[in-house]
Amino acid sequence: MSPGLALVRRRLAHAPLVLALVITGCFVLLEAAPGDAVDAYVASLGGDAGFLHELRARWGLDKTPWTRFLLYLAGLATGDLGISLTFNRPVRALLLERLPITLLLAFSAMAVALLVGGILGFLAGSRPGSLRDRLASACVLALNATPSFWLGIVLVLLFAVRLRWLPSAGIETIGADYRGLARLCDLARHMVLPVLTLGLVYAALYARVLRAGMVEAWRSDFVRAARAKGIPRRRLLFAHVARNALVPLVTVVGVHGASMVGGSVVVESLFAVPGLGRLAFEAVIYRDPALLVGVVLVCALLVIILNLAVDLLYGWLDPRIELADSPS
Amino acid sequence: MTTALLRLLREPTAVLGLLLLALLSLLAIAGPLVWPRDPDAPSQALLLAPFVDPAHPLGTDRLGRDLLARLLAGARTSLAVAFTATTAALLFGTALGLLAGFAGGFVDEVSMRLAEAFQIVPGFLIALALVSVIGPGFETLVLAIAAASWPAPARLIRAEVMRLKRADFVLAAITAGLTRTQVAVKEVLPNALPPVVPLAALTAAAAILIEAALAFLGLGDPNRASWGAMIAEGRAVLVSAPWLALLPGALLVLTVLAVNLVGEGFAEATAARRVAL
Amino acid sequence: MSAPPPLLEVEDLVFSPRGAPRPLVAGVRFALHAGERVALVGASGAGKSTLARLIVRLLEPNAGRIHFLGRDLLALRGEPLRRLRAELQMVFQDPLAALGPRRRVGALLADPLRAFDLAPREELQVRVGELLRAVGLDPALALRFPHELSGGQRQRVAIARALASRPRLLVLDEPTSALDLSVRAQILNLIERLRAETNLATLVITHDLALVRAVADRVLVMDAGRIVEDRPVEALLAAPRADATRALLAAALRLPEPSPHSP
Numbered sequence: 053m054s055p056g057l058a059l060v061r062r063r064l065a066h067a068p069l070v071l072a073l074v075i076t077g078c079f080v081l082l083e084a085a086p087g088d089a090v091d092a093y094v095a096s097l098g099g100d101a102g103f104l105h106e107l108r109a110r111w112g113l114d115k116t117p118w119t120r121f122l123l124y125l126a127g128l129a130t131g132d133l134g135i136s137l138t139f140n141r142p143v144r145a146l147l148l149e150r151l152p153i154t155l156l157l158a159f160s161a162m163a164v165a166l167l168v169g170g171i172l173g174f175l176a177g178s179r180p181g182s183l184r185d186r187l188a189s190a191c192v193l194a195l196n197a198t199p200s201f202w203l204g205i206v207l208v209l210l211f212a213v214r215l216r217w218l219p220s221a222g223i224e225t226i227g228a229d230y231r232g233l234a235r236l237c238d239l240a241r242h243m244v245l246p247v248l249t250l251g252l253v254y255a256a257l258y259a260r261v262l263r264a265g266m267v268e269a270w271r272s273d274f275v276r277a278a279r280a281k282g283i284p285r286r287r288l289l290f291a292h293v294a295r296n297a298l299v300p301l302v303t304v305v306g307v308h309g310a311s312m313v314g315g316s317v318v319v320e321s322l323f324a325v326p327g328l329g330r331l332a333f334e335a336v337i338y339r340d341p342a343l344l345v346g347v348v349l350v351c352a353l354l355v356i357i358l359n360l361a362v363d364l365l366y367g368w369l370d371p372r373i374e375l376a377d378s379p380s
Numbered sequence: 381m382t383t384a385l386l387r388l389l390r391e392p393t394a395v396l397g398l399l400l401l402a403l404l405s406l407l408a409i410a411g412p413l414v415w416p417r418d419p420d421a422p423s424q425a426l427l428l429a430p431f432v433d434p435a436h437p438l439g440t441d442r443l444g445r446d447l448l449a450r451l452l453a454g455a456r457t458s459l460a461v462a463f464t465a466t467t468a469a470l471l472f473g474t475a476l477g478l479l480a481g482f483a484g485g486f487v488d489e490v491s492m493r494l495a496e497a498f499q500i501v502p503g504f505l506i507a508l509a510l511v512s513v514i515g516p517g518f519e520t521l522v523l524a525i526a527a528a529s530w531p532a533p534a535r536l537i538r539a540e541v542m543r544l545k546r547a548d549f550v551l552a553a554i555t556a557g558l559t560r561t562q563v564a565v566k567e568v569l570p571n572a573l574p575p576v577v578p579l580a581a582l583t584a585a586a587a588i589l590i591e592a593a594l595a596f597l598g599l600g601d602p603n604r605a606s607w608g609a610m611i612a613e614g615r616a617v618l619v620s621a622p623w624l625a626l627l628p629g630a631l632l633v634l635t636v637l638a639v640n641l642v643g644e645g646f647a648e649a650t651a652a653r654r655v656a657l
Numbered sequence: 658m659s660a661p662p663p664l665l666e667v668e669d670l671v672f673s674p675r676g677a678p679r680p681l682v683a684g685v686r687f688a689l690h691a692g693e694r695v696a697l698v699g700a701s702g703a704g705k706s707t708l709a710r711l712i713v714r715l716l717e718p719n720a721g722r723i724h725f726l727g728r729d730l731l732a733l734r735g736e737p738l739r740r741l742r743a744e745l746q747m748v749f750q751d752p753l754a755a756l757g758p759r760r761r762v763g764a765l766l767a768d769p770l771r772a773f774d775l776a777p778r779e780e781l782q783v784r785v786g787e788l789l790r791a792v793g794l795d796p797a798l799a800l801r802f803p804h805e806l807s808g809g810q811r812q813r814v815a816i817a818r819a820l821a822s823r824p825r826l827l828v829l830d831e832p833t834s835a836l837d838l839s840v841r842a843q844i845l846n847l848i849e850r851l852r853a854e855t856n857l858a859t860l861v862i863t864h865d866l867a868l869v870r871a872v873a874d875r876v877l878v879m880d881a882g883r884i885v886e887d888r889p890v891e892a893l894l895a896a897p898r899a900d901a902t903r904a905l906l907a908a909a910l911r912l913p914e915p916s917p918h919s920p
Contacts, residue, residue: 066496073497085513197636199589201596202611202629205618213619314502318593332505333597336512344509348501355500548755551715555747556765556818557739557772570759 064363067356074352078345079124083117085341133349134342138334143346146331151350153223154327157246157320158312162305164251169258176259177266177297178289189263196256200315204249204322211245218244221324246323250315254308261304265297272296299366306362313351387649394645400638404631408459411452419449419605427621441610441624442617453605454628458635461518461601462587465525469587470580472526473533478572480534481541482564492538495531503528507590511599518601521594525587532583533576540572574650581643585636592632607632662727663688664858665712665826670721672704672711681707682718683882691825692856696873696890698863698905704882705862706750709828712860713747714738726825743773743822750831752811756803762789762814763799769821792817792847809840813847820851827852829861833868845871866909870894878902 115123127134133143176188212220219225223242230238269275270293278288316329324330328347335343388394423436423444430439430447438447480491498506507524514520544550545568553567594600595608607628614625666688673680681704689695699705710716712723714730723730725745733741749755756765766785770776776784786796792813803811812832819827829848833841849872852859861872869876869890876893878886880901886893897903 066493069493070496070500073493074500077497081509081513193637193640194633197585197633197640199592199596199608199629199632199636201593201608202625202632205611205615205625205629209618209622311502311504314504317504317508318596321597332508336508336597336599339512341512344512348505348509351502351505352500548749548751549757551710552747552749552755552815552818553757553768554715555713555742555745556768557742557822558768559739559772562772566760567757571757 064359071352078348079121082341082345133346136340136343138338138340143343147346147350150326150328150331153325154313154316154329157316157325157327160243160247161250161312164247165254165258168252169255170262173259173262177263180267180270192256192259195252200249200253201318201322203252204319207245207249223325246319246325250319253315257304258301261301262297265300266293269293269296302362302365306358309358388646391645391648393641397638397641397645401642404455404635404638405459407452408455415448415452417446417449419445419453430623441613450605450610451628451631454607454610457604457606458588458591461521461591462584465522465587466580466584468522468526469529469583470533473530474537477534477537478541478564481538495534498531504590507594511594516599516602521591521601525590529583529586533579536575536579537572541568544568544571578643578647581639585639588636664691665689666724668722670711671719672707672716673719680882682711685884687877687884687887689858689860691858693858694873695875695877696861696863696869697877697879698866698869699879700864703879705879706830709830709862713745713828744825746819746824746827748815748819748829748832751835752815753803755815756811758803762801766818766821769818773822775822788817788821808836809843812836812844823855826858829859831863866905
């Protein structure tokens with residue numbers, strides 16, 4: 053069994069326990085946050101001691117931490133993630149509202165990353181050691197060292213400030229009130245720079261993994277034997293080498309996929325995209341732990357779902373995996 | 381150890397990376413001696429362009445602060461945070477990995493599930509969460525970045541221990557009368573560490589980027605100049621003074637690149653050694 | 658006058674790790690006396706190496722008893738077990754794998770001397786030199802790393818390390834199968850010489866029947882986790898009883914030099 057697949061399987065098998073640990077960690081985080089929800093609430097809205105007491109009782113804050121943990125769990129079980137004090141709305145509603153934008157951003161970025169990373173990695177890996185490989189690898193190294201927010205600023209400087217092709221912030225033109233297709237086009241234009249910024253960062257990662265997989269495949273006994281028999285490089289390149297490198301690539305896409313939400317905190321803040329990442333940032337600067345914990349939980353769930361997707365993809369990519377799965 | 385170092389110096393990428401890193405470290409450490417100007421002292425010369433005034437070779441920012449001095453101070457912050465956080469993550473991860481690998485059973489199960497719980501949440505979110513609870517500062521940065529980075533070394537060390545603990549030379553050490561602790565320290569640990577070095581480089585590179593990103597969001601150490609914060613400030617004058625955002629970014633890229641090159645060189649060197657054996 | 662109690666007594670030993678389809682050691686029983694030369698033979702996978710590791714307490718059996726020097730070996734834990742290891746040593750098949758790769762020969766040889774309080778700190782270096790000389794090596798090799806030695810030199814170091822604490826029983830797991838043909842005889846002669854000097858009992862594990870005559874007076878034949886034959890060498894070679902023995906003999910006749918195998 054490939055190490056990547058083993059990792060994915062193990063993660064899935066442990067998912068319930070790990071999720072329980074994440075939830076516990078979140079609760080500890082909520083408890084550790086200075087002041088309780090009522091302090092924050094009253095600080096922003098004002099109120100006397102009686103009101104304070106009543107609020108604490110209503111939210112169960114006068115109970116012991118253990119009871120509160122059970123109450124918290126009971127809330128989670130019914131999908132109740134608490135109230136965001138910043139927005140004065142249920143956390144769940146906020147998450148559901150912001151999630152689609154982040155998913156759109158993340159999946160588009162993933163597509164960009166696969167396209168750019170795929171081309172760079174393929175160019176490098178199709179002839180390791182060649183000039184082409186050196187150039188592509190240098191590109192990847194530089195890209196890999198570039199912080200997303202700085203890349204975003206450079207792109208803004210280039211495409212929004214100098215060339216004036218694209219908007220530099222937001223997800224729609226304010227006040228334009230577009231409908232239907234026009235609105236979709238407007239959204240697409242706004243998403244180009246954030247998607248490119250997030251995607252290019254991950255392109256470097258994907259290119260490295262693809263190249264490494266292809267280099268390994270060129271060195272395999274099978275490919276060497278085929279080359280010795282006179283089968284042309286070109287035929288092996290697609291039928292075996294590139295195909296072989298797809299499995300680790302899928303693993304990385306799956307395993308690192310959800311970390312895009314982490315990356316989107318910076319990108320969404322930079323481009324004022326109202327998604328989950330920006331929500332996390334807002335939760336931090338407005339000291340809204342319930343909201344932050346909500347984002348963390350959604351991320352954890354996304355990771356588990358992505359791992360499941362990767363597991364399913366494996367079977368389709370490499371039918372040998374089922375056979376090789378017996379303990380050795 | 382000396383042979384490993386020699387082999388490392390035969391890797392051109394590693395040499396380039398080491399040179400770059402040495403240069404950057406030198407700038408960070410000796411910078412204040414060479415260019416003894418207070419990075420936080422404002423002046424009358426606002427938004428001075430680079431290479432115009434010899435008093436401010438790289439120009440000034442919106443408050444008239446000297447850019448060169450600020451870049452040098454930023455290098456110090458970046459490297460100090462990355463070094464401390466990486467060391468903390470590696471020490472904690474190694475200790476926990478050793479414990480899990482040797483103890484096995486319940487201890488192993490709990491520590492590994494804990495590592496997975498930390499890995500399932502994106503590292504940057506973990507760092508954000510800790511900063512939000514503790515409040516920004518140097519110690520918070522170190523703690524937040526270390527908390528986001530310890531699981532990988534912990535799992536790597538544990539896997540190495542699991543593999544090594546069945547190795548003949550470890551069994552032979554047990555029959556030679558070594559205690560469990562002696563076996564762990566003398567035989568297992570030195571052989572489990574080499575793959576940690578490339579990982580340390582990856583961790584340090586990620587640490588530099590996380591520090592910069594937190595500072596960019598205004599969540600860094602408010603008492604230290606940071607490249608990330610400088611980029612955020614430069615953004616406001618992106619059109620009139622683009623170098624204020626571009627220069628610290630370029631240095632960031634260079635630093636992370638250097639660290640990555642060293643890590644890659646070391647991975648190549650150890651891989652070559654494995655083949656040679 | 659009754660016979661002295663055996664040095665090692667193994668009774669109904671069972672080892673069945675989780676996930677294994679059948680026990681690797683399935684009820685082994687035998688005894689071994691002080692100074693005796695015994696060989697344990699069997700095909701690959703018969704359970705020889707596993708049995709060896711059970712006897713020197715590197716594996717935990719699921720059932721059975723082991724008595725060594727009149728003590729219940731399986732009841733020993735922690736410090737008493739560590740102390741007793743001085744009397745019960747093992748030499749592994751591949752000396753390169755059995756010597757810590759990042760430690761010098763001198764440090765490896767000092768381990769047992771220090772662990773069993775056999776030499777004061779200031780004498781360690783001298784004693785390590787003596788140990789090296791005793792196995793026919795130059796004391797200057799103490800400064801080398803295992804990978805800087807030849808295969809034969811490595812196995813000599815491993816033997817020196819095992820004999821440093823003057824054990825009563827030495828288990829040798831295929832001690833020559835990882836070595837070149839030219840040095841095999843030297844190592845066997847060395848073992849025989851050292852055995853004669855002390856009243857050491859040896860249990861040599863091998864799948865090579867040609868070796869048995871040189872290293873043992875008595876042979877245990879193992880098959881599928883059980884001991885199927887336990888007789889003097891000459892009698893066994895002349896008239897094998899068990900199918901496993903006959904198969905091994907036939908193989909030895911067909912292939913005078915069996916190829917090295919991994920356990």
